[in-house]
Amino acid sequence: MEKFQTLHTTGRPLPLENIDTDQIIPARFLKATTREGFGENLFCDWRYNADVSPKPEFVLNDPRYTGSVLVAGKNFGCGSSREHAAWALYDAGFRTIISSYFADIFRGNALNTGLLPLQVSDEVLARLLAAIEANPQLELVVDLPSQTLAVPAWGETFSFAIDGYKKECLINGYDDIDFLVNQKSAIEAFEKQRAWTW
């Protein structure tokens, strides 16, 4: 996993609620057996017509919007546990998703992919969506070490929560496998005293 760097970027607004992982990456693209390449099919059915021509009204096809932050409606990433959704967002260049609520499995998958799920209040989310639509160049600064999202144009900084262990993992590019493998002796001791062995 790559180290998470502080972002000075712009946001792409997707003001829909309950965006499920089937929209992020439809199941028919899950036949690949590697992690790479899912970005081109990110939001495929919202992004392209049946003849694969781009739908101009969709945010990823709108040249006004750039940047590595997706700003999306609440309950982002609900539905299927497919980690391919996080891989597709990462592969397409996103490094942070801002929403007012994340589905549990997606949140975990994002963190394991090096993608930061950044939760703000409903009110801040609504302000951000409106401000980015009014000014696509609105600068956003995502600083993980200080756990802050800054909007310099507003002169405001918002703090966000993240588990301390996962924060260290993101900053250093660590994942849980090494940690868990190092617990081997504790795990083996646990297995010996387990009540249920049937």
Added chain:
Amino acid sequence: MPSTLFDKIWDAHVVRSIEGLDVVYIDRHLIHEVTSPQAFDEIAARNLPLFRPSQILATADHNVPTLHQDQPIREPLSRLQVEKLTENCEKYGIELYGLGHARQGIVHVIGPELGLTQPGLTIVCGDSHTSTHGAFGAVAFGIGTSQVAQVMASQCLLLSRPKRMRISVEGELRPGVTAKDLILFVIAQLGTGGATGHFVEYAGSAVRSLSMEGRMTICNMSIEMGARGGLIAPDATTLAYVEGRPFAPKGEAWNDAIAYWQTLYSDDDATFETEYTYQAADITPMITYGTNPGMGIPLTGHVPNEVPASEAESFDKSLKYMGFERGESLLGKQIDYVFIGSCTNSRIEDLRAVAAYVQGKQKAGHVEAIIVPGSKQVEQQAIAEGIDKIFAAAGFELREPGCSACLAMNEDKIPAGAYCVATSNRNFEGRQGPGSRTLLASPLVAAITAVQGRIVDITQYLN
């Protein structure tokens, strides 16, 4: 200290705790062809052994055709993915029930029917509907592929403890109202994110009166309101289902198991962060009208007229996709497809309910009705009971086992614009194929819809 059923099982599986996170031991790991290949690659890239391969069971279900399973898979990418699973299972010594095997089927159907799913266990799978196994009083939940690799490497996961929610449904379900209606009703109350961050225990007399199949349907859809998982305390119904199955404890071990399982219930004064209670009598046959499972209404109800302003854009986008209007009734809407299958409703009890209704009847001429059994065992049981002949006579096509048109990553798809009443679990845009329009319902509602060819008040059509 009083404890919930969930906490009793979780606590018994904590190897150690670090900075508010628990190293949780996983008893059973189920894998399938779609979410495992990158995990195997991760293990190989790090040159790690599999820690406990005997605690992993594999099957091919998501990406398989449901016709001609005795022949090689035609679609090259699907064939490659299934072959990759076979290679990996051989390489690491994992038991695989692949296509053609007598025990093959949807991962959440075969676990219970083989007796692998038992009370008190922790069970994971790279699939969000792993919550199904909670019906037995297990802590079961879906994980991502990175976590699949973690369990392969250590048989553990590093997790924060979810909050607890209890949903009680009291009283007797009305005629024509099934477990599927119960859970669609609950999800419609809470919304698609209403249980996020929680593990849900289902309780109350209406839940306790359900068969194991019904309980699995309920726990299966826990994720559709965002819950990490759902579970039901084991009881005599649970024990009767598990006993004698291939992987169930036998002899002395069975007695030990029962003694342990009888301790698995929420103590009277255990506390839940959130509690809801509903009356079974308030639940009627349900159907969904929108593009998430929380958008459900009684069959005889109306699409909502009013929604909060913040939800209006998403709501209207959803209705436009479905071709429905605010405030309208769905009664009389013509349906093109009926899909009976998926890990939610493809068990023998579901097929029997459909057969009992359609016996001696015919599906409507314009409807295409397919029934996809959840496993080879379900298929064989249906044939042994003669249900296959009832389906054939009624014009329903009985396929071979798999996830099929629930997620449309295989050949089974609903065409763009077509309406499909489905017994599966998700009505997301394009879930059953690009442009497909899904209405979630029970097997009984699906069967009656197939015969009538349109949405009807099924209580007027019960046998």
